[in-house]
Amino acid sequence: IERIKRPSSAILTAKQRVLYILGSRDLAAGNVSQALKRFQGAKALSSQDKAMATECDLWIGDCYYRQGKYAQASKAYSDYLRYSGANSSNRMLATYDLGYSRFGEKRYSEARQNFEKVVKQPGNLGQDIVADSYNRIGDCHYYASAFSEAAANYDKAYSLNPEAGDYALFQKAMMRGLARDYKGKLDIIDDMMSRYPTSGLMPSALLEKAESYVALNRADDAVKVYRDLVKRYPTTSQGRNGYLQLAITLMSQGNRRQAIDTYKEVISSYPTSEEARVASDDLKRIYADDGNLDDYAKFIASVPNAPKLEAAEMDELTFRAAEKAYLNDNAATSKLRDYVSRYPGGQYEPQALSYLATAAVNAGNEADALQYATMITERYPDSEAAEDALAIKGEAEYAAGNGEQALATFRKLESRASASRNIHAARLGIMRVSRDLGKYDDVVDMADRMLASTAIPSTQKNEVRYSRAYALAQLGKGDEAVKEWQQLAEDMDDLYGAKSAYYLAQYHFDNGAEKKARTEVERLVDSNTPHQYWLARGFILLSDIYRKQGNQFEADEYLKSLKENYPGEESDIFMMIDQRLK
Incomplete structure (x- = not known):
């Protein structure tokens, strides 16, 4: 969220001012841990200036939020709202931030109350922030299973900001589906796909469209959409899932031979994916029913990295212990490193490497982050972890000054990303590297794509707009x-x-x-x-x-x-x- 934060009018000590300015610079540069220390230091020096301490709470909340420490972020934002003046220009922005941190804590009812305050009295917040708040209110209702209320708020979000309304329309379609109105869901999905053909939600929209046809017992139509999905987005998680669902649908139609071939295609094309594991289980049952388990074993053995017939119990127990230690303390990675060392190629290695890459990023260790992310993308290119790993890898290469490598990584991420955050990360990375390399047409293209979607975080919108303007100037x-x-x-x-x-x-x-x-x-x-x-x-x-x-x-x-x-x-x-x- 782009802020209008100003210290109090009181004269700050030199040290306070230095910490405050350096903290804002660190945060803008992505050095969140260092920024947090500086703002905490500035707050500690402000016993004679309550207003300054209050402003620091707002920044501290931002730092915690970016670190994924939502409870601490909620406390900082709450402290700001408790101690700031009633006429403070940042009160509604803090309310909006508090809504997001509580949303991150899964305190949906309280988060909804914060977002409702924003839409009632937005103050100096822009219309796009109000639209985003309506989307989050809709999400909170959705998690409370209040689907009609959720749909009403997605409608409001769309009406306020139709230029970037792909998410609102998609979620509205989902609400129709949850109400079993599959015809209405299809109509909205078709409208969304027509209005936003470059949306990052297109793979999800095709998958939901096919599943709606299945629910309407229109299996032939579902098969056509699944085939379209796997043709257009074969490397996304939705594409992989589409292949799997295609096999299941063919099986339900009695197309046994086509179903078996499709299950095999899933396993052969994405051997390290979760879809391959499900496909192998289904295929195993089919071959067992036919009495041909030997043929199944031969097929599995012929596919490198295909799912094994059984998972090693010690492998799982070792990983679960390492995972528990890490989730309790994100800095506790020794057991994860031990797991990777003891079980190379283990069942949970992709997730373990993903945890290690994330921990390295949070610690500011770009070299280790690049190492672990590269291991994931090379060993498990079809895994769920590979998508986030590409984002980490691209950022690490960019930070190291390897622009061309980073550009290639970000382009690969854009082609296969299924999560909106990674689609945005890919496009943001392409924009930044292209800006540095003087590829200004690409800068404008990526900026336009990001600005046309609600997936762009408000914290980065100004950078995108600035980069677009800079590129336009260079293009005459x-x-x-x-x-x-x-x-x-x-x-x-x-x-x-x-x-x-x-x-x-x-x-x-x-x-x-x-x-x-x-x-x-x-x-x-x-x-x-x-x-x-x-x-x-x-x-x-x-x-x-x-x-x-x-x-x-x-x-x-x-x-x-x-x-x-x-x-x-x-x-x-x-x-x-x-x-x-x-």
């Missing part, structure tokens, strides 16, 4: 970029608002509109933005403007003052200053 579409930058620059407390303000001014300067450039850059330097790097870039640009206008003395004075007082250590800032003072 400056007028479009300016419009986007102007909107983002309204909030310079946000990182991408500050960056947009700078690039807006730089664009005007580069195009000879010095008066506009000076107006925009002065807005930036007067904004009290916490993003000191972009503030410094603004001062350098202001110096360039004065210099071009013939005011050499004032241009140099800005640079000298900046050189003496800039608190950062970025070498490019000092290099730009020195070059201009020569």
Whole structure:
């Protein structure tokens, strides 16, 4: 959630301000653990400034939420709401955040109450946030089995934000199905697929469409949709499930030979997947009924990595003990490492490696995260764990500066992702790497896809909008970029608002509109933005403007003052200053 967080008007101590600013930078850079320490430190130093301590609670809640520690996040948000003023501009945002953290805790009734407050009095929150709140209210009703109420709220979400309404329509269709109105469910799914042909929910929509046909006893139609699903999305979990359900449906139609061939296709194509395990169990029963278990054993033996006939009991017991220790303490990974070492290729190795990769990410150990994620993608490319592993692998490669490798990984993830979060992670990764590599058409394409879906987290929307504008400017579409930058620059407390303000001014300067450039850059330097790097870039640009206008003395004075007082250590800032003072 992009915030409008400001410290109190009281003068903060230097140390408080440093911790506060560095914490926001760390959080923006994804260094959540470090950011949390800084905000906690800033709060601890604020005994004389209650307002500052309260603002820190809001950030602390964000940190805990990103770490998946929802109970701690709920407490921090609750503390903010308890101690902030009734007229605080962030109260409804905190209420919205609290709804999400309680949702993460599965406290759906309480979460619903928070989201209902947001839609009743959204304050300065945007319409997309209100629409998202209606979606979450619908989800809370859904978990309470109040399907008609859930559908009504999905309707409201769609009506508020139809441009990104794929999730709302899909969930509305699901509610029709739960009410056994399969014809209505099919109509809504067809509408959703027509309106949002690039939606990340398309594989799920096809799977639900086929299952609706099954419920209506229209098996032939179901078979057609299953075949379409496995043809278009063969590497997704829905595609694998579609293959499995296709086999089951063929079997129910009496097409025994086709069913057997399809079960074999599932096992041969995705030998390390859960669908292959189910298919092997079904196939085993079919061969047993026919008295041909020897043929079944020969087939299984012919498929590398196919499910074994029996799972080793010690394998499972060792893993379950390691899993329990990890779930109780996410830093306790020694037993998981021991399991992977003792049982290479074990039944639960994909899940164990997934836990280890996630733990490495949370600990900031990119090298280990890359190692474990790569092991999953190479050994178990068809497993459920492989999808999240690709996301981790791409991020680790990107962080290590391996742009081309990261781009290939993110593109692979996009082609096979079934979870909305991973579709978004893939597209965000492609956008970021393409932005760095100068592939600006790809940046615009990925940004448009993300902005057209409700799957994009609000915390990243400004980055996507900024990246799109930057790419448009590089492609010679400056007028479009300016419009986007102007909107983002309204909030310079946000990182991408500050960056947009700078690039807006730089664009005007580069195009000879010095008066506009000076107006925009002065807005930036007067904004009290916490993003000191972009503030410094603004001062350098202001110096360039004065210099071009013939005011050499004032241009140099800005640079000298900046050189003496800039608190950062970025070498490019000092290099730009020195070059201009020569």
